[in-house]
Amino acid sequence: EEAPTSPPRSSPNILVTGTPGTGKTTTAEMVALAAGLEKVTVGDLVKERGLHDGYNEEYDTYWLDEDKVVDEMEPMMAGGGVCVDFHTCEFFPERWFDLVVVLRAETSRIFDRLEARGYKSNKVQENVECEIMQVVLDEARESYKPEVVMELHSNTVDDMESNVEKIVAFVEEFRARNQ
Numbered sequence: 157e158e159a160p161t162s163p164p165r166s167s168p169n170i171l172v173t174g175t176p177g178t179g180k181t182t183t184a185e186m187v188a189l190a191a192g193l194e195k196v197t198v199g200d201l202v203k204e205r206g207l208h209d210g211y212n213e214e215y216d217t218y219w220l221d222e223d224k225v226v227d228e229m230e231p232m233m234a235g236g237g238v239c240v241d242f243h244t245c246e247f248f249p250e251r252w253f254d255l256v257v258v259l260r261a262e263t264s265r266i267f268d269r270l271e272a273r274g275y276k277s278n279k280v281q282e283n284v285e286c287e288i289m290q291v292v293l294d295e296a297r298e299s300y301k302p303e304v305v306m307e308l309h310s311n312t313v314d315d316m317e318s319n320v321e322k323i324v325a326f327v328e329e330f331r332a333r334n335q
């Protein structure tokens with residue numbers, strides 16, 4: 157006898173990931189608005205709900221408590237229809253996401269966007285190297301099935317618009333399939 161399975165989600169959960177400065181937050185916001193998804197910015201959640209083990213002064217960032225983040229998010233993800241954005245992707249349960257978008261950008265764009273954000277030079281440098289080494293894309297490919305991972309370039313405003321269109325189209329097709 158087969159174990160009971162939960163019914164398929166009628167609306168997909170989407171993860172928008174990538175190096176800081178690739179455009180995750182902006183893209184996720186536009187997708188959430190256009191497709192009627194809930195948006196969860198994991199970085200904000202970590203700060204607001206204290207899902208960390210203190211502050212890393214060197215890199216101006218919190219030490220993530222991954223177990224707390226997963227426990228906190230589990231009920232949010234259960235019903236589907238959530239668009240999540242975060243710069244890492246390997247610690248989320250694989251079953252949460254129907255689509256994992258990895259945004260990519262030229263290193264000069266990452267550099268300019270993070271400088272404009274006022275990041276310290278070591279943090280700008282670390283993220284530029286992260287993008288050159290395609291750390292997040294490799295992480296996504298190791299953590300999710302190939303058909304779930306979508307790599308998209310995010311260099312220009314036109315790129316962003318076309319990325320949003322592609323993701324929204326995925327949401328609509330998913331909903332039509334799972335009515």
Ligand code: DAT
Pocket residue numbers: 174175176177178179180181182183269309310311312313314315316
């Ligand atoms: P992230 O959440 O990945 O750190 P963001 O959405 O905050 O990135 O974007 C960082 C800045 O870069 C913000 O000012 C918007 C701009 N930006 C992002 N993607 C872009 C794109 N494809 N074209 C032009 N500007 C972009």
